[in-house]
Amino acid sequence: MVVTNMLFHLGRYVSLLRDSISRPEKFSMYYKETMRQMDAIGVGSVFIVLLISVFIGMVTAVQFADQLGDSFVPSYYIGYIVRDITIIEMAPTITCLVLAGKVGSNLAAEIGGMRQKEHIDAMEIMGVNTAAYLILPKIIAAVFVIPMLVAISAFVSIIGGYLSTVVPGTISHTEYVLGLRSFFVPRYVFMMFVKAAVFAFLLTSISCYMGYHVKGGSIELGEASTSAVVVSDVLILVFDFLIALVLT
Amino acid sequence: MIRTENLEKSFGENHVLKGVSTEFYSGKPNLIIGSSGAGKTVLLKLLIGLFEPSEGKVYYDDTDLFSLDDEALRQVRMKVGMLFQGNALFDSMSVGENIRFPMDMFTNKTLAEKEKRVDECLEMVNMEGINDRYPSEVSGGMQKRVGIARAMVLEPKYLFCDEPNSGLDPKTSILIDELICDLTNTNNITTVINTHDMNSVMGIGDNIVLLKDGNLAWQGDKTQVLESDSEVLQDFIFASPFLRRLREDALKTRHAHD
Numbered sequence: 001m002v003v004t005n006m007l008f009h010l011g012r013y014v015s016l017l018r019d020s021i022s023r024p025e026k027f028s029m030y031y032k033e034t035m036r037q038m039d040a041i042g043v044g045s046v047f048i049v050l051l052i053s054v055f056i057g058m059v060t061a062v063q064f065a066d067q068l069g070d071s072f073v074p075s076y077y078i079g080y081i082v083r084d085i086t087i088i089e090m091a092p093t094i095t096c097l098v099l100a101g102k103v104g105s106n107l108a109a110e111i112g113g114m115r116q117k118e119h120i121d122a123m124e125i126m127g128v129n130t131a132a133y134l135i136l137p138k139i140i141a142a143v144f145v146i147p148m149l150v151a152i153s154a155f156v157s158i159i160g161g162y163l164s165t166v167v168p169g170t171i172s173h174t175e176y177v178l179g180l181r182s183f184f185v186p187r188y189v190f191m192m193f194v195k196a197a198v199f200a201f202l203l204t205s206i207s208c209y210m211g212y213h214v215k216g217g218s219i220e221l222g223e224a225s226t227s228a229v230v231v232s233d234v235l236i237l238v239f240d241f242l243i244a245l246v247l248t
Numbered sequence: 249m250i251r252t253e254n255l256e257k258s259f260g261e262n263h264v265l266k267g268v269s270t271e272f273y274s275g276k277p278n279l280i281i282g283s284s285g286a287g288k289t290v291l292l293k294l295l296i297g298l299f300e301p302s303e304g305k306v307y308y309d310d311t312d313l314f315s316l317d318d319e320a321l322r323q324v325r326m327k328v329g330m331l332f333q334g335n336a337l338f339d340s341m342s343v344g345e346n347i348r349f350p351m352d353m354f355t356n357k358t359l360a361e362k363e364k365r366v367d368e369c370l371e372m373v374n375m376e377g378i379n380d381r382y383p384s385e386v387s388g389g390m391q392k393r394v395g396i397a398r399a400m401v402l403e404p405k406y407l408f409c410d411e412p413n414s415g416l417d418p419k420t421s422i423l424i425d426e427l428i429c430d431l432t433n434t435n436n437i438t439t440v441i442n443t444h445d446m447n448s449v450m451g452i453g454d455n456i457v458l459l460k461d462g463n464l465a466w467q468g469d470k471t472q473v474l475e476s477d478s479e480v481l482q483d484f485i486f487a488s489p490f491l492r493r494l495r496e497d498a499l500k501t502r503h504a505h506d
Contacts, residue, residue, distance in 0.1 A: 025353050025354060026352070026353055026354070029352055029353055117334060117336060117339075118332045118334055118336040119336050119338055121298060121332070121336065122330065122332060122336035124298065124325070125296055125298070125325055125328055125330045125408075126325065126326070126328075126350045126353065126354075126402075127322040127323070127325035127326040127353075127354065128353055129318075129322070
């Protein structure tokens with residue numbers, strides 16, 4: 001029963017994605033909608049991303065500094081560890097998990113609300129390919145701006161690590177910067193952007209799918225919104241592991 | 249003209265429409281009536297193509313709606329206007345933007361041309377000057393008119409109205425009916441209206457299709473309603489004792505005149 005249900009949703013999800021990738025009725029309308037979504041998803045999420053990122057960096061640095069204690073590991077390793085853990089894991093994964101909650105629930109509620117108020121039916125009758133008009137701009141916008149948010153997150157996390165260790169005097173400015181510049185592997189940055197793009201695609205497409213097929217009233221809309229976040233989060237973690245397997 | 253041929257629709261075990269064959273004529277309001285659960289909304293959604301029939305066909309003039317590919321279906325739909333029960337106006341857009349949306353999507357008109365057409369459509373429904381207001385800032389009756397203006401903006405050949413009078417007072421309902429009737433006659437549109445409103449039936453019912461339990465129970469026009477001996481029709485239209493008495497009085501008066 002569970003497998004049948006999963007296969008049903010997978011088939012319907014793939015079918016919706018196929019419908020969403022089609023020639024736009026009018027390019028300018030899709031362009032305008034994509035720009036609007038970039039603003040909503042990107043600019044609208046900057047504050048929360050900055051907030052979580054600075055704390056992630058601060059906590060990572062403080063915890064690692066504590067574990068180093070009086071060991072023989074050089075203290076400049078704090079900068080090195082904060083940099084790598086941020087780029088490889090924290091910035092893409094934590095940022096996208098948070099965005100699944102903020103952006104994902106919002107998209108599911110927006111499209112679900114349109115379904116319930118017959119806006120989608122109205123567009124269908126006008127001849128609009130609603131799967132394409134309502135979903136494609138959101139996916140394009142997210143895949144474009146979320147990697148930027150992740151890059152900002154990585155940068156701010158590293159600053160957070162600096163603030164929590166250099167400012168109180170745990171290590172010196174020179175040691176932290178030396179750590180940041182040591183053992184740098186450019187492939188990790190590539191991995192960060194791959195993760196960000198894949199997670200962005202997952203969280204937007206799944207949330208749109210949940211909203212697009214919502215049936216019933218406000219309770220069902222709430223459930224669709226919750227499912228969008230839960231399923232996106234689970235799949236982000238699964239794909240995090242798969243990308244790690246493939247790219248390391 | 250729209251024609252249905254042995255139209256059936258089931259949802260699982262629930263057989264909602266059981267073979268409806270009927271015609272909806274151009275240039276006159278066609279009303280679908282029937283009690284709740286009779287299959288009116290399902291029939292309307294089948295006519296528009298929002299549902300696919302389990303059996304049977306829907307013809308727009310001579311075109312079988314469900315044999316069309318996606319692109320051809322989109323072309324047909326661009327000739328369709330629809331007024332929804334809840335209006336389905338986009339909340340985040342102003343009245344003007346709502347009406348302009350189909351033109352933005354499907355035409356290459358300049359902004360000035362589109363604005364001119366928006367003004368024409370608002371004038372058509374006697375709602376001039378509310379372009380910049382949002383749907384939440386206008387009354388239910390005004391929202392209906394804006395919905396009609398949006399439905400008319402691409403000059404449709406077919407107009408569908410789902411419960412256009414729901415939630416409106418009797419006077420506004422009559423105004424909306426007259427407006428739909430005028431637009432239908434003036435533009436020679438095939439208009440299909442799904443309604444419960446008896447004022448509409450007796451006022452603009454040039455072709456009335458009565459459904460009962462998913463079957464076509466009666467078809468005729470408003471002039472035939474009073475004298476028809478169809479029990480299903482009389483039970484539905486003159487459901488209350490007051491209306492039944494009114495009908496008897498009307499018939500007596502008519503026979504006395506004859």
